[in-house]
Amino acid sequence: MNDFSKRVIMIIKSIPEGKVLSYGRVALLAGSPYAARQVGWLLNSSTEKYSLPWQRVVNSKGKVSIKDTVSFIIQKELLMKEGIVFKNNDTIDLKIYMWDGNIINFDQIHLEES
């Protein structure tokens, strides 16, 4: 288990209910801006082990991009149960649900407001 994996796990676990994060965002926060794909894989292999809210991770378009039909449905159901609303074409409004409480305590990173 490398640092990247640990950070991803940590980040996913800190996503609050009713909020989501994109794979790319998680990868970014974990320190590897372009490791979005690994995030998906990581979820798949660590969800049970760490009880991760994997359903709260979607792609940058606000869609559930998992291929497995069953999991796809489950994810939608879970999210809707948390209060997230899907539009007719299975997409959610990232402007509203994207978790920007962002920037976890990763030292170097800090919030810059104007």
Next chain:
DNA sequence: CCACTGACTACTT
């Protein structure tokens, strides 16, 4: 070590 894969993304048609 090399080649291939993929729950991704941003960019171009």
Next chain:
DNA sequence: CAAGTAGCCAGTG
């Protein structure tokens, strides 16, 4: 908006 393309990175064989 849909489809194709080129990067990116960790796991696997």
